Amino acid sequence: xxxxxxxGEVGDRQLLRxxxxxxxxxxxxIEQAHVSLSQGGVVLAGAYLSYASELLxxxxxxxxxxxxxxxxxxxxxxxxxxWRQPPSQLLxxxxxxxxxxxxxxxQSYLVARFRRTLNWPLLGATVGLLALxxxxxxxxxxxxxxxxxxEALQRIATARPTATAxxxxxxxxxxxxxxxxxxSYLLExxxxxxxxxxxxxxxxxxxxxxxxxxxxxx
Amino acid sequence: MRSARPAAAALSxxxxxxxxxxxxxxxxxxxxxxxxxxxxxxxxxxxxxxxxLARFTRDTGIEVRYQDSRxxxxxxxxxxxGDSPPDIAILASAAELARYAASGKxxxxxxxxxxxxSQWLYRADDPDRPYGVVLKTxxxxxxxxxxxxxxxxxxxxxxxxxxxxxxRGRAAVTPWCLGLRSGAESGWPGTDWIEDILLxxxxxxxxxxxxxxxLPWTSPQVRAAWTAWGELLDAAGMxxxxxxxxxxxxxxxxxxxxxxxxxxxxxxxxxxxxxxFARAVSAGHTRYVVSPxxxxxxxxxxxxxxxxVDVAGLFSESxxxxxxxxxxxxxxxxxxxxDNAHGAFxxxxxxxxxxxxYGTDPVALSIATELARxxxxxxxxxxxxxxxxxxxxxxxxxxxxxxxxxxxxLPEILAQVDAVRQSVRRAEWLTDxxxxxxxx
Numbered sequence: 258x259x260x261x262x263x264x265g266e267v268g269d270r271q272l273l274r275x276x277x278x279x280x281x282x283x284x285x286x287i288e289q290a291h292v293s294l295s296q297g298g299v300v301l302a303g304a305y306l307s308y309a310s311e312l313l314x315x316x317x318x319x320x321x322x323x324x325x326x327x328x329x330x331x332x333x334x335x336x337x338x339x340w341r342q343p344p345s346q347l348l349x350x351x352x353x354x355x356x357x358x359x360x361x362x363x364q365s366y367l368v369a370r371f372r373r374t375l376n377w378p379l380l381g382a383t384v385g386l387l388a389l390x391x392x393x394x395x396x397x398x399x400x401x402x403x404x405x406x407x408e409a410l411q412r413i414a415t416a417r418p419t420a421t422a423x424x425x426x427x428x429x430x431x432x433x434x435x436x437x438x439x440x441s442y443l444l445e446x447x448x449x450x451x452x453x454x455x456x457x458x459x460x461x462x463x464x465x466x467x468x469x470x471x472x473x474x475x
Numbered sequence: 476m477r478s479a480r481p482a483a484a485a486l487s488x489x490x491x492x493x494x495x496x497x498x499x500x501x502x503x504x505x506x507x508x509x510x511x512x513x514x515x516x517x518x519x520x521x522x523x524x525x526x527x528l529a530r531f532t533r534d535t536g537i538e539v540r541y542q543d544s545r546x547x548x549x550x551x552x553x554x555x556x557g558d559s560p561p562d563i564a565i566l567a568s569a570a571e572l573a574r575y576a577a578s579g580k581x582x583x584x585x586x587x588x589x590x591x592x593s594q595w596l597y598r599a600d601d602p603d604r605p606y607g608v609v610l611k612t613x614x615x616x617x618x619x620x621x622x623x624x625x626x627x628x629x630x631x632x633x634x635x636x637x638x639x640x641x642x643r644g645r646a647a648v649t650p651w652c653l654g655l656r657s658g659a660e661s662g663w664p665g666t667d668w669i670e671d672i673l674l675x676x677x678x679x680x681x682x683x684x685x686x687x688x689x690l691p692w693t694s695p696q697v698r699a700a701w702t703a704w705g706e707l708l709d710a711a712g713m714x715x716x717x718x719x720x721x722x723x724x725x726x727x728x729x730x731x732x733x734x735x736x737x738x739x740x741x742x743x744x745x746x747x748x749x750x751x752f753a754r755a756v757s758a759g760h761t762r763y764v765v766s767p768x769x770x771x772x773x774x775x776x777x778x779x780x781x782x783x784v785d786v787a788g789l790f791s792e793s794x795x796x797x798x799x800x801x802x803x804x805x806x807x808x809x810x811x812x813x814d815n816a817h818g819a820f821x822x823x824x825x826x827x828x829x830x831x832x833y834g835t836d837p838v839a840l841s842i843a844t845e846l847a848r849x850x851x852x853x854x855x856x857x858x859x860x861x862x863x864x865x866x867x868x869x870x871x872x873x874x875x876x877x878x879x880x881x882x883x884x885l886p887e888i889l890a891q892v893d894a895v896r897q898s899v900r901r902a903e904w905l906t907d908x909x910x911x912x913x914x915x
Contacts, residue, residue: 278544300723
């Protein structure tokens with residue numbers, strides 16, 4: 258789910274790297290405090306500890322809080338995006354139905370006009386259209402899993418540490434669910450390929466009949 | 476032939492619909508440019524910068540993601556090890572940027588004509604290809620003063636020390652606004668002091684030798700600069716236990732705020748050695764004087780002023796990042812930046828109309844004029860010019876010295892920094908921090 262958009266992309270990794278860099282500097286300040294104290298520099302050691310504390314409570318925890326907020330905001334946005342709302346399904350259902358109807362009308366017309374049983378390429382194109390529709394419907398069919406996964410991740414992302422416990426890390430089950438919810442199953446590549454195949458089948462199916470029609474017309 | 480028309484129409488419709496399915500989601504995307512710099516968007520400097528970035532986005536449609544951190548050098552070093560460096564990093568340290576260039580981590584920018592030639596930075600071993608570009612400059616050889624506490628500007632170093640001594644003991648007034656605290660970069664306000672004293676007391680030639688690693692920290696000139704700083708603070712009565720704690724634990728910007736209004740403890744301060752960027756963090760910086768010369772200082776021909784710069788480097792090949800870098804350095808970008816900063820941004824370009832840019836702000840106009848004054852030798856902040864290891868040791872030495880400001884400790888403190896200087900490879904040092912200003 259996180260990999261689905263910005264969270265996990267370059268900007269977010271950079272934010273975490275900023276925190277990582279600050280942590281290294283924090284440890285350096287603690288070390289300098291230790292050295293100062295061992296040399297009797299109590300005032301200087303106190304100053305270094307003060308700088309380290311400021312860095313931790315300000316920039317480091319602030320950076321992590323910012324990251325948590327980004328994650329939470331993005332998860333909410335993903336859940337509530339218009340593309341995951343029921344009306345958006347019309348965008349692919351309607352063209353699919355129209356395309357299937359046209360395929361059926363074409364098939365019927367060709368059967369009647371040329372007295373053949375079936376136009377096999379056109380039938381293949383129809384099956385391809387059904388597959389395209391199935392691919393476009395994946396987000397709808399997986400919406401329940403997506404919603405529950407993002408909600409669980411958001412609960413973890415927004416949990417604050419207590420004095421005695423850190424927020425729970427995602428367990429293996431949730432990690433697997435997040436991977437599954439974010440998995441596009443290569444649809445971004447398969448669907449364009451399928452669309453090209455459908456077009457090719459339609460052209461092939463009609464080309465046979467058009468050639469036959471021209472011969473008969475002579 | 477008429478009978479074929481319905482079939483052809485159906486063919487076209489089915490093909491179009493299938494194609495429509497296929498191309499769903501295949502939309503063109505432009506690269507979002509990531510920028511790492513030190514300016515806090517909640518403060519004037521950062522706000523001016525983000526507004527300038529927003530203008531770029533509005534004009535070009537290219538999105539920019541800005542990440543700020545004062546610990547930028549440490550962060551970029553971590554980025555260097557990872558897979559996600561920013562597209563553009565803006566550092567105060569020219570040396571650090573040169574190090575990335577030498578190690579092949581930087582993408583060398585094109586010498587776009589929109590960038591003023593004086594903005595490009597070159598390494599001595601590669602004088603034909605710039606590795607970075609100067610986006611911002613600040614005057615650092617300057618002393619701010621509160622006009623209600625200091626009648627007229629100090630004229631000489633001796634005068635400056637005496638002013639501090641005269642203010643000593645005055646109720647609810649601290650002579651010098653000085654806070655060394657700056658998060659993980661604490662100590663830099665003190666390094667600025669030492670650099671300025673060395674430059675004004677010993678001259679450009681000595682400063683140049685020191686900044687490029689040729690002059691030992693244990694040399695009489697360097698030691699004299701530290702001693703002079705200690706004497707100034709001592710004369711002002713600021714090196715007792717309470718004063719030391721205050722200097723170590725007060726933030727640099729919090730200290731400057733007391734120049735115009737009482738701080739949390741109800742006291743004011745009268746004088747502050749701080750760069751022109753102080754105007755961006757506090758409204759009380761209304762009167763300044765260029766750091767006064769030493770009575771036994773160098774001849775005029777060897778007298779320079781210290782400046783700070785912010786330099787940008789490209790860490791990616793992205794055309795969008797190149798375009799943003801060129802925009803930020805161009806006349807248009809710099810003018811937009813000035814307009815957004817309300818007198819707290821100073822351009823390295825000499826071809827901007829200063830009267831138009833700062834006409835209603837005499838202090839800003841004065842600083843901008845000072846920065847563009849012809850035939851003046853300007854020297855980059857030495858700690859930004861030195862390798863990071865030496866600069867870090869320098870800042871630590873400042874904190875160490877101030878924590879127990881006993882001149883007898885100086886030899887040991889300076890020897891420690893010098894040991895770091897000697898441990899750094901020659902190739903990591905830059906060659907010349909000082910250049911004569913172009914005519915304006």
